[in-house]
Amino acid sequence: MMISKLPRVVPTCTRTGLVYGLSWTGLAAPTTIWLRAKVSNLMAICDARQWSMTGQTVKSWDRNRYAVCEWEVCKDLKLVKAEDFFTYELNNPGNTSNQIGSKVTTVNVEQIPGLNTLGVSLVRIDYAPYGQNPPHTHSRGTGILVVVEGTLYVGFVMSNQDGNRLFTKFLNKGDVFVFPIGLIHFQFNPGHYPEVAFAGLGSQNPGVIPIAMSIFGSSPAINPEILAKAFQLDQKVVEQLQKKFWVDPN
16 A cells, blocks of 8 residues: 555644644545654643654654754643743833834743643734834744734735735724735835734744845855846845845844
């Protein structure tokens, strides 16, 4: 029997161990096998969407080999306190005095340990007048944004399968907008006053990839010849862009 793809892992955290559901494709019907891995009183969990199983075997569960995994060790329930589910990180405005005029304050599993395995996180975004949260993507979570103060111009770009269509909207106080997982999106403050928004994300650690910063501010730098051809720019222009100080608002 041939299996066309390696298993997709569906983990479930329990008090005494870790349960993996291994789902295979390529079979006549969907097949799931449940396995239990004993890990004493401390338990590890990983968001299955973040595992890259290509070329790996089922037994290769080494966290150090998966840099983007949300794997966190669960705390012994007897030691859990209310503080593990609390933060005051979003009480104060973020510092928007930078080149792009925004600041993203993140609350994920690093700030609230109790988010571990729950698959959600939160950010506060402060915008200076005419500031923006520049084009970026979250590889591990869909975002849903609500405007708390002011007006925002927001949008996202679909994949090339849909012709890279751009969806945009002006949002006022109380309006909500969804940014699908993995798609490039942005927010811009078109007004004269500071503005605030909050966004929930469907991952305890959704990750963020600022497009311009990642491409022109990578370390080490991408060969400028490659970027010049990709963006149809003069190589000197690319080299100038690579010399800039790219701001990460996160």
